Amino acid sequence: MTRKLHLNAFLMGVGHHEAAWRHPRTEPARLTDVRHYQELARIAERGTLDSVFLADGVALRGNVKHNALGGLEPLTLLSALAAVTDHIGLIATVSTTYNEPFHVARKFASLDHISGGRAGWNIVTSAGEAEARNFGVERPPHAARYARASEFLEVVRKLWDSWEDDAIVRDRAGGLYADTGKIHPIEHAGEHFAVGGPLNVSRPPQGHPLLVQAGSSEDGKEFAARHAEAVFTAQQTLEEAQEFYTDLKGRLAAYGRRHDELLVLPGISPITGSTEREALRLEKELEDLLIPAYGLAQLANMTGIELTEDALDGPLPDVSVETEGAQSRRRLVVDLARREHLTVRQLIARLAGGRGHRVLAGTPEQIADQLQEWFFNGAADGFNIMPPILPGGLSDFVDHVVPELRSRGLFRYEYEGRTLRGNYGLARPRSRYARPEAVVAG
Amino acid sequence: MTRKLHLNAFLMGVGHHEAAWRHPRTEPARLTDVRHYQELARIAERGTLDSVFLADGVALRGNVKHNALGGLEPLTLLSALAAVTDHIGLIATVSTTYNEPFHVARKFASLDHISGGRAGWNIVTSAGEAEARNFGVERPPHAARYARASEFLEVVRKLWDSWEDDAIVRDRAGGLYADTGKIHPIEHAGEHFAVGGPLNVSRPPQGHPLLVQAGSSEDGKEFAARHAEAVFTAQQTLEEAQEFYTDLKGRLAAYGRRHDELLVLPGISPITGSTEREALRLEKELEDLLIPAYGLAQLANMTGIELTEDALDGPLPDVSVETEGAQSRRRLVVDLARREHLTVRQLIARLAGGRGHRVLAGTPEQIADQLQEWFFNGAADGFNIMPPILPGGLSDFVDHVVPELRSRGLFRYEYEGRTLRGNYGLARPRSRYARPEAVVAG
Numbered sequence: 001m002t003r004k005l006h007l008n009a010f011l012m013g014v015g016h017h018e019a020a021w022r023h024p025r026t027e028p029a030r031l032t033d034v035r036h037y038q039e040l041a042r043i044a045e046r047g048t049l050d051s052v053f054l055a056d057g058v059a060l061r062g063n064v065k066h067n068a069l070g071g072l073e074p075l076t077l078l079s080a081l082a083a084v085t086d087h088i089g090l091i092a093t094v095s096t097t098y099n100e101p102f103h104v105a106r107k108f109a110s111l112d113h114i115s116g117g118r119a120g121w122n123i124v125t126s127a128g129e130a131e132a133r134n135f136g137v138e139r140p141p142h143a144a145r146y147a148r149a150s151e152f153l154e155v156v157r158k159l160w161d162s163w164e165d166d167a168i169v170r171d172r173a174g175g176l177y178a179d180t181g182k183i184h185p186i187e188h189a190g191e192h193f194a195v196g197g198p199l200n201v202s203r204p205p206q207g208h209p210l211l212v213q214a215g216s217s218e219d220g221k222e223f224a225a226r227h228a229e230a231v232f233t234a235q236q237t238l239e240e241a242q243e244f245y246t247d248l249k250g251r252l253a254a255y256g257r258r259h260d261e262l263l264v265l266p267g268i269s270p271i272t273g274s275t276e277r278e279a280l281r282l283e284k285e286l287e288d289l290l291i292p293a294y295g296l297a298q299l300a301n302m303t304g305i306e307l308t309e310d311a312l313d314g315p316l317p318d319v320s321v322e323t324e325g326a327q328s329r330r331r332l333v334v335d336l337a338r339r340e341h342l343t344v345r346q347l348i349a350r351l352a353g354g355r356g357h358r359v360l361a362g363t364p365e366q367i368a369d370q371l372q373e374w375f376f377n378g379a380a381d382g383f384n385i386m387p388p389i390l391p392g393g394l395s396d397f398v399d400h401v402v403p404e405l406r407s408r409g410l411f412r413y414e415y416e417g418r419t420l421r422g423n424y425g426l427a428r429p430r431s432r433y434a435r436p437e438a439v440v441a442g
Numbered sequence: 443m444t445r446k447l448h449l450n451a452f453l454m455g456v457g458h459h460e461a462a463w464r465h466p467r468t469e470p471a472r473l474t475d476v477r478h479y480q481e482l483a484r485i486a487e488r489g490t491l492d493s494v495f496l497a498d499g500v501a502l503r504g505n506v507k508h509n510a511l512g513g514l515e516p517l518t519l520l521s522a523l524a525a526v527t528d529h530i531g532l533i534a535t536v537s538t539t540y541n542e543p544f545h546v547a548r549k550f551a552s553l554d555h556i557s558g559g560r561a562g563w564n565i566v567t568s569a570g571e572a573e574a575r576n577f578g579v580e581r582p583p584h585a586a587r588y589a590r591a592s593e594f595l596e597v598v599r600k601l602w603d604s605w606e607d608d609a610i611v612r613d614r615a616g617g618l619y620a621d622t623g624k625i626h627p628i629e630h631a632g633e634h635f636a637v638g639g640p641l642n643v644s645r646p647p648q649g650h651p652l653l654v655q656a657g658s659s660e661d662g663k664e665f666a667a668r669h670a671e672a673v674f675t676a677q678q679t680l681e682e683a684q685e686f687y688t689d690l691k692g693r694l695a696a697y698g699r700r701h702d703e704l705l706v707l708p709g710i711s712p713i714t715g716s717t718e719r720e721a722l723r724l725e726k727e728l729e730d731l732l733i734p735a736y737g738l739a740q741l742a743n744m745t746g747i748e749l750t751e752d753a754l755d756g757p758l759p760d761v762s763v764e765t766e767g768a769q770s771r772r773r774l775v776v777d778l779a780r781r782e783h784l785t786v787r788q789l790i791a792r793l794a795g796g797r798g799h800r801v802l803a804g805t806p807e808q809i810a811d812q813l814q815e816w817f818f819n820g821a822a823d824g825f826n827i828m829p830p831i832l833p834g835g836l837s838d839f840v841d842h843v844v845p846e847l848r849s850r851g852l853f854r855y856e857y858e859g860r861t862l863r864g865n866y867g868l869a870r871p872r873s874r875y876a877r878p879e880a881v882v883a884g
Contacts, residue, residue: 022614029612032555032644034525058544060642064620068612070605070644073552076521080556083476083525098542102500102576110515113474114522134544136636163512170471170510172464175733178506194578200502202474202512291617 005375005410006263006382006424007402008051008091008232009044011037013068015389016269018298018352019289021068025392028068034080037072040391041081044088047398048412050423051089051120053212053232053384054078058098059130062301066294075107082115089420091120091212096152097145098126098135102195104152105159108209109201117205117419122212123227125149146219151192153211153227158186160208161431162198184433206421207429216244216328225251229426230263232384234329234356236336241266241379263381263424266374267357269388270367272396279361286388287349295348302356303330312345332356354386364400371401372410447817447852448705448824448866449844450493450533450674451486453479455510457831458711460740460794461731463510467834470510476522479514482833483523486530489840490854492865493531493562495654495674495826496520500540501572504743508736517549524557531862533562533654538594539587540568540577543635546594547601550651551643559647559861564654565669567591588661593634595653595669600628602650603873604640626875648863649871658686658770667693671868672705674826676771676798678778683708683821705823705866708816709799711830712809714838721803728830729791737790744798745772754787774798796828806842813843814852 010016014026014036021028030036044052054074062069074092082090090111094104104121112119125145126132132139140148167182186197213220213228224231225248235241245264252262271286273279292309300306305319316337321330333356337347353359360367374380387393405411417423452458456468456478463470472478486494496516504511516534524532532553536546546563554561567587568574574581582590609624628639655662655670666673667690677683691701713728715721734751742748747761758779763772775798779789795801802809816822829835847853859865 021612021619022617028614028619034556038525057642058548059638060625060640063622064625065622066617066619068619070610070620070642072555072643073548075518076549076552076556079518079521080525083480083522099545100540100577103541106500106515107518110518113514114476114518130638133636133638135542168512170463172470175464175508175731177463177470177508177510178512180507183502183506194575196501196572196575198502200499200512201514289617 002409004412005371005405006265007047007049007411008053008230008265008382008384009040009049009394010053010055010267010384010386011040011390012055012386013071013390015393016354016386017286017388018067018294019286019291020389022289023286023389026389031068031071034072034077036391037077037081038084040394041085041088043391043395043398045085047402048415049088049385049398050382051091051420052081053091053122054093055122056093056095056124057128057131058095058126059128059134061128061130063294063297066291075111078111078119079114082111082118087415089118089120089210089423090115091122091210093122093124095124095126095131096149097140098131101152101155101193102159102199105156105199106201109160109199109204112204112206112209113201117421119204119206120210120212120230120420122214122232123149123153124214142217143219146223148192149223150226151190154190155186155188155193155195157208158188158432159195159197159199160204161433162186163203164431164434165203168202203431206419207431210420210424210426221248221251224248224262225257226255228262230265230424233264233266234332234354234358235266235379236332236358238374238377238379241374242377245379261426265382265384266380267354267384267386268371269354269357269359269386270393270397270401271353271359271361271388272364272367272393272400273361274363274400276362276366279363282388283353283359283361287352290349290352292345292348295352298351298355299333299348302351303333305330307344313343316342316344316347329356353388357386364404367401368404368408371405372408375410444851446854447813447847448707449489449491449853450495450672450707450824450826451482451491451836452495452497452674452709452826452828453482453832454497454828455513455832457835458796458828459728459830460509460736461728461733462831464731465728465831468831473510473513476514476519478833479519479523480526482836483527483530485833485837485840487527489844490857491530491827491840492824493533493862494523495533495564496535497564498535498537498566499570499573500537500568501570501576503570503572505736505739508733517553520553520561521556524553524560529857531560531562531652531865532557533564533652535564535566537566537568537573538591539582540573543594543597544601544637544641547598547641548643551602551641551646554646554648554651555643559863561646561648562652562654562672562862564656564674565591565595566656584659585661588665590634591665592668593632596632597628597630597635597637599650600630600874601637601639601641602646603875604628605645606873606876607645610644645873648861649873652862652866652868662770663690663693666690666704667699668697670704672707672866675706675708676774676796677708677821678774678800680816680819680821683816684819687821703868707824707826708822709796709826709828710813711796711799711801711828712835712839712843713795713801713803713830714806714809714835714842715803716805716842718804718808721805724830725795725801725803729794732791732794734787734790737794740793740797741775741790744793745775747772749786755785758784758786758789771798795830799828806846809843810846810850813847814850817852
């Protein structure tokens with residue numbers, strides 16, 4: 001079988017561009033309207049995309065004065081999307097820092113049942129100060145968050161395995177509902193968690209919902225190599241993307257994993273036009289709607305570099321790019337500004353489209369060329385699509401770029417798998433508690 | 443306006459009767475099938491019921507060897523029901539003991555947005571030992587759980603209020619999305635919680651999702667009087683129900699609340715037949731499918747009274763009925779056995795239908811008579827309907843008992859409110875942070 005691209009639609013309010021809510025092609029009143037997200041999921045499914053994805057944080061982040069913030073909690077929303085779709089994967093972000101593994105295992109198991117095997121979990125560790133303040137704790141250090149996350153994953157996987165696939169007997173005549181010898185207490189007792197189990201939901205259709213991760217720090221990459229099956233990442237140049245791809249894939253063997261057991265999906269914000277001029281016009285329209293104060297605040301959030309409006313038309317001041325912990329995005333931004341000799345105003349415009357992810361403005365052919373180049377040159381197994389405006393930017397991509405990718409043989413015409421895991425080409429894990437001789441249920 | 447009944451459908455797997463999964467009118471394979479629950483919600487909506495409700499616990503409770511346990515997490519499930527219904531209220535149980543107020547406030551706010559104002563929260567404090575073991579803690583004492591619950595509620599309400607109703611300005615031309623003077627940090631610092639806020643979801647359509655409670659202990663009643671807007675309760679006789687109703691309503695004034703600000707909804711398990719004989723036949727069929735070992739285990743769970751199969755045909759042994767903490771159900775069960783001179787076998791059969799809730803087997807007229815009697819005599823504002831088998835028992839109720847209640851002028855023909863709160867006849871709370879002169883949004 002020819003290697004095919006995998007495409008995820010990253011859904012964010014009325015678009016990824018900071019000024020999306022001000023653009024005439026969006027309706028910001030739909031930010032908390034479930035029908036908006038249902039429409040997006042249906043568009044993505046029309047394009048046979050692998051999955052839709054919702055980011056998350058457990059605090060009001062960013063400046064709501066100038067941007068449409070305050071949307072819906074991802075897991076709650078994804079069930080409502082499951083109800084109106086049949087094939088598309090549903091990936092929600094949930095933090096391991098302010099949650100309990102029992103709840104998280106159970107919610108994803110439930111979503112996996114509700115969606116018939118389409119659930120995925122983007123694992124984050126919640127770096128923010130405002131997030132810590134909503135849970136009455138000091139912000140835990142980077143390494144401590146990742147140590148907790150790793151044990152959290154271990155517990156969640158045990159819970160997903162706690163009902164073997166054939167535990168439910170359902171013998172009505174004999175009065176035997178389940179073979180309790182195949183439902184296992186997990187009796188986990190670790191540094192961070194003590195969890196008895198078993199889970200109170202039967203085994204998810206996928207065995208384990210898909211595990212996704214997006215940290216690019218050293219701890220993040222090691223965590224991904226150990227646990228993740230898909231990785232979202234921000235990469236600006238082919239060389240950097242290749243380096244990241246090679247680095248991450250190279251770490252898999254240490255955990256007994258093959259190269260194809262983890263997919264690397266760089267983010268791109270496609271600004272699609274039927275001509276290049278049309279695409280650039282849309283990009284310019286969005287740029288003209290930017291609010292400098294908001295962009296400067298975002299720059300500070302992303303990099304820690306705090307500037308005033310006086311600095312807009314000069315170069316980015318000299319700053320250290322030591323990547324400490326979660327600050328890998330800082331290096332990306334500083335490198336981008338230096339490489340392209342951007343003023344601060346130009347830099348914040350570049351970041352406005354994708355918060356450090358790559359913005360591709362052009363015709364469907366030009367965008368497909370870029371994706372193809374990265375895909376064929378060891379930089380990507382697929383892409384995380386971050387449309388600048390929603391739903392318009394997603395339907396532009398699905399209706400114009402996807403057909404181009406299909407005609408080049410790079411992307412599917414129809415769904416092939418029955419589950420998210422199946423569409424991503426990943427195996428269904430068997431329960432760790434199943435006896436070796438047992439046959440694994442399909 | 444004439445006083446009307448309120449009816450909630452309590453959804454539980456394939457039925458409330460312990461042997462429901464063995465009865466030919468159920469399909470136990472649908473326990474984790476979202477379409478089963480969607481069908482139930484649609485049936486309830488066809489009957490213009492106020493709401494559907496899902497109980498919950500955060501451990502596998504009961505004996506899965508002999509009963510269909512291990513269903514879906516309620517909040518995850520309710521979004522999927524919201525997506526296929528328009529009017530019916532959606533009430534999920536969530537514990538205050540093993541959760542964080544920020545998450546709970548946010549999930550219910552999200553469900554309220556997703557459903558257009560139909561979310562309700564049944565507040566529980568998780569008494570179980572197995573539940574504590576899934577979170578690595580000792581089971582907290584009764585009073586401590588209620589103290590935490592009360593502060594938890596306070597925090598959640600502050601978070602729901604943290605965005606004033608008119609905080610979102612959405613001025614696209616001016617670049618002003620929200621009036622940040624109307625989005626408030628809550629800065630809660632109490633005995634159990636420190637939460638900065640604001641919430642990262644805008645104010646729920648109902649202001650506050652409906653607050654429901656079901657504890658009947660002294661702490662439980664006091665908590666209900668202070669916080670709850672609907673109370674589910676198990677009452678076997680008119681006299682006991684009247685006593686509970688009067689007691690609870692009498693506690694409201696101390697919290698500055700009116701009698702009609704809290705609805706009392708006793709549970710009933712209706713076994714409906716077109717003749718009395720048909721109803722009794724269904725009851726007998728279910729009884730014949732009971733597994734004594736399961737019934738004895740349930741009796742032990744419910745009352746702490748542990749018996750073996752040798753005891754089945756004798757009377758219930760003498761036991762203390764001091765109601766300590768959460769053990770109010772123990773008194774109800776012991777009183778029932780003594781009042782009706784039941785053998786243990788008869789007692790577990792009586793409990794099998796509704797776990798201590800009242801079982802009413804009869805024609806639609808006979809069932810309506812019973813509901814009417816309690817409704818007119820100070821024992822109930824409505825009922826929590828617990829069908830023995832699902833979906834059949836719910837459609838029997840909706841298609842036969844509901845029309846009888848309507849023709850007696852006791853129940854609505856059409857939804858009148860636009861929200862759950864509206865249908866229950868309850869006011870929309872305004873934000874505590876709104877300035878006194880501000881007009882409250884509808």
